[in-house]
Amino acid sequence: MKTKRLLMGENKEKSIKTAAEILNNGGVVAMPTETVYGLAASAYDSSAIEKVFIAKGRPQDNPLIVHIADYETLKEIACNIPQKALECATVFWPGPFTMVLKRTQRIAPCVAGGLDTVAVRMPNNDIALSLIKESGLALAAPSANSSGKPSPTTAHHVLADLDGKIDAVIMGERSGVGVESTVVSFVCEKPRLLRPGAVTLEQLKEIIPEIEVDKAVLSSPKEGEKVSSPGMKYKHYAPKCELYLVEADISDFAKFVNEKNDGVALCFSEEKEHICTQSIVYGSKENPESLAYTLFDILRELDLKGIERGYVHAPEKSGVGLAVYNRLIRACGYKVIKL
Ligand code: TXA
Ligand code: MG
Numbered sequence: 001m002k003t004k005r006l007l008m009g010e011n012k013e014k015s016i017k018t019a020a021e022i023l024n025n026g027g028v029v030a031m032p033t034e035t036v037y038g039l040a041a042s043a044y045d046s047s048a049i050e051k052v053f054i055a056k057g058r059p060q061d062n063p064l065i066v067h068i069a070d071y072e073t074l075k076e077i078a079c080n081i082p083q084k085a086l087e088c089a090t091v092f093w094p095g096p097f098t099m100v101l102k103r104t105q106r107i108a109p110c111v112a113g114g115l116d117t118v119a120v121r122m123p124n125n126d127i128a129l130s131l132i133k134e135s136g137l138a139l140a141a142p143s144a145n146s147s148g149k150p151s152p153t154t155a156h157h158v159l160a161d162l163d164g165k166i167d168a169v170i171m172g173e174r175s176g177v178g179v180e181s182t183v184v185s186f187v188c189e190k191p192r193l194l195r196p197g198a199v200t201l202e203q204l205k206e207i208i209p210e211i212e213v214d215k216a217v218l219s220s221p222k223e224g225e226k227v228s229s230p231g232m233k234y235k236h237y238a239p240k241c242e243l244y245l246v247e248a249d250i251s252d253f254a255k256f257v258n259e260k261n262d263g264v265a266l267c268f269s270e271e272k273e274h275i276c277t278q279s280i281v282y283g284s285k286e287n288p289e290s291l292a293y294t295l296f297d298i299l300r301e302l303d304l305k306g307i308e309r310g311y312v313h314a315p316e317k318s319g320v321g322l323a324v325y326n327r328l329i330r331a332c333g334y335k336v337i338k339l
Helices: 009-024 046-056 071-077 083-092 126-135 155-162 201-207 250-260 269-274 288-304 321-331
Strands: 004-006 029-031 038-042 065-067 097-103 117-121 168-170 182-185 192-195 242-247 264-267 279-281 309-313 336-338
Touching (some): 009 029, 029 126, 038 046, 071 117, 083 201, 242 250, 250 309, 264 269
Parallel strands (some): 065 117, 242 336, 264 309
Antiparallel strands (some): 097 117
């Protein structure tokens, strides 16, 4: 199939209309969101959802996030919504925050990957919101990468993975956040952080002090272990390059990579000048948002450049740093070096 490029700028309105038509006819369209690009299909149409799983090569038991633009739709697709969940939505929506809730029968069952729950979010991106409204649908949208590849933060990343496999791509801007949304489950005994993102654990604790952190956030799931979020058991974000996550302070990291001298150092801007081997700055230690913004782009770049080995300086596990750390341990296949 030929993948249509839907342009923005003066073509924006026409492009959004075309995308909405494709979605209403059971097609799939990649759309920008503030976190990463998503591969959207109607959450009400099983055969459209089927196409999303096929295009991505995604395991069928890994459920999709449903994107909405208003609270009426939330009440149509989810039920028994706890008060705390609504409070969080009021504070964090539209934004990089996803809630797992009990679901109604309204969405196609394959969206939920066989579970009786649904993950829902209202994205903070005017193109995504306009498309949801124009289509009149709720849009199931996983990240628009091939399964196992780093999530796409530009339309070009989407095309690199999915050109010829999907109906269209909206050629929007680069995603401002750079890592996927924070996922919180409200169907466990206590609210539970399943995936950290730009809405931080510290922010969540202000509203839900009792929140628990799922152990898969910071460690490798054991063989055959039941996980709360099916996505966490798959190897994610993995570049071909063999990566190691290095927990160290600034001077120790430079010393370590200088001595090793056998790969690329993914480092902070603050330490670049101390590193004598090949290095790539992925942001500032003091500003974890900057690390999130460039992370997936750099993971793709490593493979494009044919780099075989890399040492990544681990961020602090606080604020957005927790999300960056969570993506990195997966990208490194859980190979962590503590200095
Ligand atoms: O920022 C984002 O969330 C992006 C953009 C496109 O919105 N989407 C995204 O979707 O990251 P995806 O499919 O790549 O990740 C969804 C995650 C997976 O780990 C999945 O297992 C989990 O959410 N998830 C979805 N539905 C769930 C459910 N009902 N219960 C538990 N986990 C669920
Ligand atoms: Mg994904």
